[in-house]
Amino acid sequence: MYRTYRSPYERPCDCRCPVHHGHLRTDYTDPGCHCLATCASQPMTLLAPQIGGALFLNSHGTLWFVPALEPGHRDWRYATPVDLGHPVDPAADLIAHFLHQTHAELLPLIHRM
Numbered sequence: 003m004y005r006t007y008r009s010p011y012e013r014p015c016d017c018r019c020p021v022h023h024g025h026l027r028t029d030y031t032d033p034g035c036h037c038l039a040t041c042a043s044q045p046m047t048l049l050a051p052q053i054g055g056a057l058f059l060n061s062h063g064t065l066w067f068v069p070a071l072e073p074g075h076r077d078w079r080y081a082t083p084v085d086l087g088h089p090v091d092p093a094a095d096l097i098a099h100f101l102h103q104t105h106a107e108l109l110p111l112i113h114r115m
Contacts, residue, residue: 011061013042028061030068030081039068039076046101053090057097059105065090065098 015022019037027043039047039056047058055069056076060083067090068081084094 011043015041015043017041030060030066030078033079035078036075037078038074046105048097048101057084057090057101059098059101063098063102065094065101 012026014024015027015037017023017037019035019041021032021035022037022041022043027037027041037043039049039058044058044060047056049056051070053067055067058066058068060066065084066081067084067088068076068078071077082088084090088094090097
């Protein structure tokens with residue numbers, strides 16, 4: 003039998019990143035990180051080329067921004083939480099709400115498969 007993770011944040015990193023592969027991912031600014039934007043440790047990721055990066059919810063539900071390096075890869079050294087003063091701040095609450103809502107709506111599907 004295989005394990006179905008209720009919370010995606012319980013899943014180990016599966017990006018083949020030399021820093022995080024096989025470990026839980028709680029720190030996004032580790033030096034040497036080569037994780038992809040859509041690794042199992044950040045399941046609710048909004049790719050936003052209009053602003054040159056991606057937005058995602060961390061394990062505590064905080065919205066973060068990470069700049070793009072090349073398609074599919076992010077510059078994790080400069081990942082930051084979206085807070086007061088961040089250029090995305092005016093839309094942060096709405097984006098975080100949609101990401102939380104999408105996650106909640108998708109949860110029942112993982113148990114049907």
